[in-house]
Amino acid sequence: MNKEIENIIVKFLISSANEEELDQLGVWLKTKENVKLFGEYIEINYALDVNFNEFDNKNVKNALSEKIKQESSVFYKYKVYNVLKYAAVVLLFFGLGFIFKEHFFETPVDAIPEIVNTNISVEPGTNKATLTLEDGSSVVLEKGGAFQTQNANSNGEEIIYNKTSQSVTEVTYNYLTIPRAGEFFIVLADGTKVWLNSESQLKYPISFVEGETRQVELVYGEAYFDVSPSELHNGTTFKVLNNAQEVEVYGTEFNIKAYKDETNIYTTLVEGKVSVGTAGVKQNLVPNQQSNLNMIDGNMTVATVDVMSEISWKNGVFSFNGKSLKDIMKVISRWYDVDVIFENSELETITFVGVLGKDQSLKTILETIKTLSIIKNYEINDKTVRLN
Structure with missing residues (x-):
């Protein structure tokens, strides 16, 4: 490991790396060998030094807190998460994962219990989904498998619908269902991109009718939408329906979380403009805002949130x-x-x-x-x- 990268890692850990340095670190971490070096460096230089003799712990915590407040832009946070995507190794004491835990530095080493010994290994989720076609038949999509219809192609990790040059007069629907321990990416016929999280289901047309509102339904679960702009579709808007709300968009990026076992629906706007409607009431959102619809009493609130934290699952x-x-x-x-x-x-x-x-x-x-x-x-x- 060269000195320049070493210095950037240190700056990254105390949240003082600039955008150019984050880009450089992200590129360096794209190889497994460098990810291993990264983990070893952290373990040697930080994790084993439980007492942090070379650091003023209080000042480090204060510096981290202040830096988080200062660097609040979505763009900068995206850079940080882009690095974490490659470098999210588990660090025990001065870890990437938990450097902000409130009483973290006060935990004495002899108070940490021994790790549970277990040979059971539960592996993380992967790309998989069930596609229900317009005739009611179902196809399992999973990594390593390919599937093709007249309207769509899948390599097992994503499914892409073709843009049709023919005029469509009747809407027919497909369903994409993501099980637990799964996720999937889909490109709709209008070019809209959708990332679906675990335990989710999306209903959508295989083709959109020209001149009419483009409409899909997030039946349940969580999805991130990057909507193809209205100006590319004769000004037609795009709507995402759910059993309790309707989101109208004009070409934007946003996240909706509407799980069956939760009583709230969260809509988070990343960029652009959306309106969230329910029971005759509409609420416009601006970037970095999140609507929270309580399905029990129908009340909707809006708050400013940490957008990158809300959408990190797709990264x-x-x-x-x-x-x-x-x-x-x-x-x-x-x-x-x-x-x-x-x-x-x-x-x-x-x-x-x-x-x-x-x-x-x-x-x-x-x-x-x-x-x-x-x-x-x-x-x-x-x-x-x-x-x-």
């Missing part, structure tokens, strides 16, 4: 910005297809901030959480995880 990382352990485990359970049981209910409300790579095994993530004394023990038994 290959988990980002937990002040989330409770209960909410975090919901995300984990969908991606690893496991059920999580809290033996101690008090653990459910613990909150912390962290970033972890989605390509890590479940055991690796649980060991990290345990090492940070967030939980005392864990047990993996087939598809069930117990925390206490």
